[in-house]
Amino acid sequence: MSDPQTYPPSDEFVARAQVKGMAAYRELYDRAKQDPQNFWGDLARKSLSWFEPFDKTLEWNPPTAKWFVNGKTNACFNCVDRHLAGSRRTKPAILWEGEPGDARVITYEELHRLVARFANILKQLGYKTGDRAILYMPMVPELPVAMLACARLGIIHSVVFAGFSAEALKARIQDLAAELVITADGGWRRGKEVRLKTAVDEALEDCPGVRNVIVHRRTASDIPMKNGRDRWWHELDQQLAATAGESANNCDAAALDSDHPLYVLYTSGTTGKPKGILHTTAGYLLQASASMTWVFDLREDDIYWCTADIGWVTGHSYIVYGPLAAGATAVMYEGAPDYPAFDRFWQIVEKLKVSIFYTSPTAIRALIRQGEKWPDAHNLSSLRLLGSVGEPINPAAWEWYHRVIGKARCPIVDTWWQTETGAIMISPMPGAMPLKPGSASLPLPGVIPDVVDTRGEPVRNNREGYLIIREPWPSMVRTIWGDPKRFEEQYWSRVPGAYFTGDAARRDEDGYFWVLGRVDDVMNVSGHRLSTMEIESALVHHHAVAEAAVVGKPHEITGQAVCAFVTLKKGNWDHTALGQELRQWVAHEIGPFARPEDIRFTDALPKTRSGKIMRRLLREIVTSNAVTGDVTTLEDLTVVTALSSHHEED
Numbered sequence: 166m167s168d169p170q171t172y173p174p175s176d177e178f179v180a181r182a183q184v185k186g187m188a189a190y191r192e193l194y195d196r197a198k199q200d201p202q203n204f205w206g207d208l209a210r211k212s213l214s215w216f217e218p219f220d221k222t223l224e225w226n227p228p229t230a231k232w233f234v235n236g237k238t239n240a241c242f243n244c245v246d247r248h249l250a251g252s253r254r255t256k257p258a259i260l261w262e263g264e265p266g267d268a269r270v271i272t273y274e275e276l277h278r279l280v281a282r283f284a285n286i287l288k289q290l291g292y293k294t295g296d297r298a299i300l301y302m303p304m305v306p307e308l309p310v311a312m313l314a315c316a317r318l319g320i321i322h323s324v325v326f327a328g329f330s331a332e333a334l335k336a337r338i339q340d341l342a343a344e345l346v347i348t349a350d351g352g353w354r355r356g357k358e359v360r361l362k363t364a365v366d367e368a369l370e371d372c373p374g375v376r377n378v379i380v381h382r383r384t385a386s387d388i389p390m391k392n393g394r395d396r397w398w399h400e401l402d403q404q405l406a407a408t409a410g411e412s413a414n415n416c417d418a419a420a421l422d423s424d425h426p427l428y429v430l431y432t433s434g435t436t437g438k439p440k441g442i443l444h445t446t447a448g449y450l451l452q453a454s455a456s457m458t459w460v461f462d463l464r465e466d467d468i469y470w471c472t473a474d475i476g477w478v479t480g481h482s483y484i485v486y487g488p489l490a491a492g493a494t495a496v497m498y499e500g501a502p503d504y505p506a507f508d509r510f511w512q513i514v515e516k517l518k519v520s521i522f523y524t525s526p527t528a529i530r531a532l533i534r535q536g537e538k539w540p541d542a543h544n545l546s547s548l549r550l551l552g553s554v555g556e557p558i559n560p561a562a563w564e565w566y567h568r569v570i571g572k573a574r575c576p577i578v579d580t581w582w583q584t585e586t587g588a589i590m591i592s593p594m595p596g597a598m599p600l601k602p603g604s605a606s607l608p609l610p611g612v613i614p615d616v617v618d619t620r621g622e623p624v625r626n627n628r629e630g631y632l633i634i635r636e637p638w639p640s641m642v643r644t645i646w647g648d649p650k651r652f653e654e655q656y657w658s659r660v661p662g663a664y665f666t667g668d669a670a671r672r673d674e675d676g677y678f679w680v681l682g683r684v685d686d687v688m689n690v691s692g693h694r695l696s697t698m699e700i701e702s703a704l705v706h707h708h709a710v711a712e713a714a715v716v717g718k719p720h721e722i723t724g725q726a727v728c729a730f731v732t733l734k735k736g737n738w739d740h741t742a743l744g745q746e747l748r749q750w751v752a753h754e755i756g757p758f759a760r761p762e763d764i765r766f767t768d769a770l771p772k773t774r775s776g777k778i779m780r781r782l783l784r785e786i787v788t789s790n791a792v793t794g795d796v797t798t799l800e801d802l803t804v805v806t807a808l809s810s811h812h813e814e815d
């Protein structure tokens with residue numbers, strides 16, 4: 166199979182790139198493959214600062230990996246303190262844009278001051294290494310400050326995306342047995358306040374283990390504060406100044422084991438319960454920062470912008486830990502891409518002279534729909550590299566991004582990775598390889614992916630199979646918080662000794678990977694991972710619902726949309742009103758982004774003889790509205806016909 170068009174890097178780009186041409190890529194890749202221990206060991210010594218050196222690169226007893234054994238380091242020290250010695254001291258670390266139009270510039274020096282002060286506050290409240298903090302914050306600088314302050318002391322943080330509901334927040338606080346919540350009164354989104362503290366109060370009704378809630382003031386709205394539990398961040402800071410004086414600005418970074426837990430980030434899996442993905446310190450940071458050079462070709466003077474939310478892994482690795490460890494200037498934007506108008510991204514690119522821009526295919530497709538006049542009204546000449554993440558990018562969106570935003574001048578890095586991988590795994594190195602629109606191209610050094618069949622045997626070129634990763638890598642997930650059995654079963658038992666990604670892919674004759682999507686019951690809606698089971702269990706909690714089955718249906722902008730098939734308990738239901746109510750219900754149970762777009766009421770769901778819902782059939786119904794293939798295991802064939810014809814939509 167040959168592909169329509171490839172885009173080799175321009176001579177101009179190659180001339181200044183840090184990895185130049187395919188030969189350089191091959192040399193790097195082969196060296197890492199042949200001797201991973203020395204490759205990663207040398208890189209870790211060179212690119213991280215260590216309090217005590219490690220004496221072994223890797224101990225690997227599948228599925229348990231220990232990286233950089235006996236080394237001591239600190240993620241916050243690597244992201245902040247070590248930049249203070251030279252010219253980076255006064256370099257902006259974060260260029261922040263608030264949605265209402267306010268802005269802040271935070272240099273590395275200032276970042277150090279903010280982080281040290283907040284770490285001292287946490288210490289004064291009695292928090293220490295190994296404690297767990299939930300961060301439920303808007304996209305304001307206090308969020309990375311809080312993350313880094315936790316990392317400085319060895320407190321394990323778990324950021325919960327501010328779009329999650331109180332119910333979802335509660336489940337995460339309880340699973341982590343967190344002792345501390347850091348939040349804000351609210352945040353701005355499309356001109357409206359998202360009230361965060363209210364959700365925290367609701368969640369905490371059932372979380373007696375939380376001793377304190379620290380509240381950053383962002384919107385200045387009126388919120389209740391619970392005596393003895395809730396503290397304003399700015400008041401704690403004033404108290405610190407009064408008691409500690411000048412020493413408030415200094416706080417030693419703890420010397421932590423390489424594999425000390427850095428954070429837990431919850432993501433959707435194939436069951437109803439979200440998985441707490443655990444990342445640890447040195448390996449995670451190493452690969453997040455190495456990819457800043459390999460993928461983004463980061464230079465000292467770049468202005469780098471990743472538009473993700475820090476509530477997801479992309480924001481963790483590519484707004485906070487990767488860029489800051491690499492000493493970059495990172496842009497952070499609080500609000501929505503279409504507020505106050507569809508040119509908000511391009512207005513910020515022009516204002517801040519962004520040179521590297523990293524976003525999602527969903528955002529690109531939504532902006533394509535608004536037309537070229539929005540980007541055309543701005544000077545985008547500062548851009549030199551574009552990135553895409555979260556879902557496959559369709560070639561038409563790729564071409565538009567390349568032509569209209571990149572002016573056919575900027576390479577596009579389509580980066581494949583997951584919450585579990587911690588850092589980018591498969592992506593072009595933009596000065597090395599020709600680009601093929603729609604393909605994440607080739608694996609980064611030290612990453613050994615393969616495409617296999619159900620028996621774990623490699624499939625031939627251009628055949629579809631399961632995407633796996635054969636060898637351990639430093640930023641790999643270490644466990645599922647509190648559930649090592651699920652960790653082993655989910656990732657390490659399908660193909661013995663190899664990591665199972667849950668994605669389908671094919672590899673072409675040039676070795677390029679084409680990621681096709683999930684093979685499990687996980688949907689990808691706007692680049693957000695959603696579990697069909699999680700939404701189903703939310704729906705069956707509703708008093709009217711007897712059974713529910715959820716599948717992803719193709720969607721022009723968001724990639725997939727949530728489609729729910731629902732059977733009701735006996736009663737006289739108004740389907741239109743109930744459809745609205747159930748959508749609202751899911752928003753309440755999980756968050757507005759999980760709301761089904763399409764709810765279809767039916768008398769029964771198609772099941773196998775053993776009672777399992779046949780989601781494959783439902784997927785076919787929503788994709789083509791017809792059913793083909795094997796239906797002999799169906800309990801009741803009439804159900805399928807009824808489903809295909811019964812249709813209740815917005």
Ligand code: PRX
Pocket residue numbers: 432478479553554555556557558579580581582583584585605666667668680681682683689692693694
């Ligand atoms: O299906 C793949 C898709 O997103 C999944 C990972 O989701 P999450 O853990 O939320 O992390 C998203 C950001 C890294 C993957 O299993 N995915 C991510 N990037 C791509 C992609 N699919 C195709 N191409 C990509 N570039």
